Amino acid sequence: MMVSDNSALFWIFGVFTVLLAICGFYCILVTRNFIRTLIGLELLTKAVTLLVVLAGYVSGRTAISQSLAITIIVVEVVVIAVAAGIVFGIFKQIGSLNVTKMRNLKG
Amino acid sequence: MDLLLLTLLLACSLWAVLTRSLLMSAIALASASIVLTLLMFRLDAPIAAVFELSVCAGLITVIFVSTISLTKPVTRPELKQQTKNRIKRYWYLPVLVFVTAAFLGFYMVYPELPALVSLPDIDFRDVMWKLRQTDILGQIVIILAGVFGVVVLLKEKMNHDGQ
Numbered sequence: 477m478m479v480s481d482n483s484a485l486f487w488i489f490g491v492f493t494v495l496l497a498i499c500g501f502y503c504i505l506v507t508r509n510f511i512r513t514l515i516g517l518e519l520l521t522k523a524v525t526l527l528v529v530l531a532g533y534v535s536g537r538t539a540i541s542q543s544l545a546i547t548i549i550v551v552e553v554v555v556i557a558v559a560a561g562i563v564f565g566i567f568k569q570i571g572s573l574n575v576t577k578m579r580n581l582k583g
Numbered sequence: 584m585d586l587l588l589l590t591l592l593l594a595c596s597l598w599a600v601l602t603r604s605l606l607m608s609a610i611a612l613a614s615a616s617i618v619l620t621l622l623m624f625r626l627d628a629p630i631a632a633v634f635e636l637s638v639c640a641g642l643i644t645v646i647f648v649s650t651i652s653l654t655k656p657v658t659r660p661e662l663k664q665q666t667k668n669r670i671k672r673y674w675y676l677p678v679l680v681f682v683t684a685a686f687l688g689f690y691m692v693y694p695e696l697p698a699l700v701s702l703p704d705i706d707f708r709d710v711m712w713k714l715r716q717t718d719i720l721g722q723i724v725i726i727l728a729g730v731f732g733v734v735v736l737l738k739e740k741m742n743h744d745g746q
Contacts, residue, residue: 485585487693492589494687495680496596502676503600511605511650515612518643519596522619525635533626534696539710543718545623545631546711550722553638554729560650561736567654 482534489530496523510563510573514556521552585625592618597680601673603666609647616640630707 496519503516525548532541563573570577592615599611616639623632705714712719 483693483696486696488586489589491684491687492593495593495684498680498683499593499596499600499676502679506672506676509605511647511654512600512608514647515599515608518612518639519599519615522596522615522639525631526619526622529623529626529628529631532628538627539705539707540714542628542631542707543711543715545628546634547715547718547722549631549634549638551725553642554725556643557646558729558732558736560646561733563650564653565736571655573654 486530486534489526493523493527493530496526508575510566510575513575514559514563517559518552518556521548524548525552585622588618588622588625592622593680597677600676603669605651606648609644609651612647613640613644616643 500516500519500523503519504513507513507516525545528541528545528548532538532544566578567573570580595611595615595618599608599615602608602611616635620632620636620640623629623635
């Protein structure tokens with residue numbers, strides 16, 4: 477079966493998006509540093525943004541995909557700003573960025 | 584060209600995850616954003632690309648760098664211990680990425696995408712301001728919520744005297 481150009485492009489980008497998401501998930505799962513968790517989250521959102529823009533390009537609806545990508549970027553930056561504030565607050569409380577040291581609520 | 588940029592994007596993100604220094608990690612994330620911007624330009628989304636460049640490569644890097652500089656760097660013995668642990672914990676990631684890439688590249692069957700009805704070319708501004716008005720409202724609310732969140736979180740705690 478002959479695969480059209482758009483289809484091939486979609487699957488190539490799709491594979492790389494999956495790999496990018498794996499990097500983000502791995503970073504979130506393995507790290508014990510708060511800032512690195514945020515970096516993993518950022519990588520995940522990058523994968524999603526790329527997928528949205530790609531879907532728009534392949535289906536020929538670039539205007540709506542750009543609009544959605546901009547919404548994603550705005551949400552992403554607000555989430556990161558608030559999370560960085562929370563990380564700073566936690567640092568002021570416990571004096572460390574290590575997640576394993578945050579056990580004040582442990583029963 | 585696309586393949587080269589995608590590989591560069593993956594390399595930048597791997598660098599961001601695997602590097603030891605947090606500052607280098609933030610810089611790697613910014614370079615990943617720049618490569619993503621180039622990819623978006625190639626995917627015919629210039630406005631979103633400019634947004635990505637200014638916000639993700641600029642603002643988020645500033646947020647990360649300021650958070651890193653506001654918090655305490657780790658001491659040398661801690662760093663030694665961390666390095667030992669890091670290699671143990673992180674060496675799976677390149678292997679995992681490589682195995683997944685090989686699996687997806689060689690063994691998956693990629694079906695043809697269904698043909699879509701071609702739509703008349705709509706202007707981005709029409710979509711943004713007329714079709715997706717609720718999104719704009721949501722964005723405004725989220726930005727305001729974020730601003731209040733940051734103000735509350737970073738506010739210095741007052742004493743009982745109000746000082």
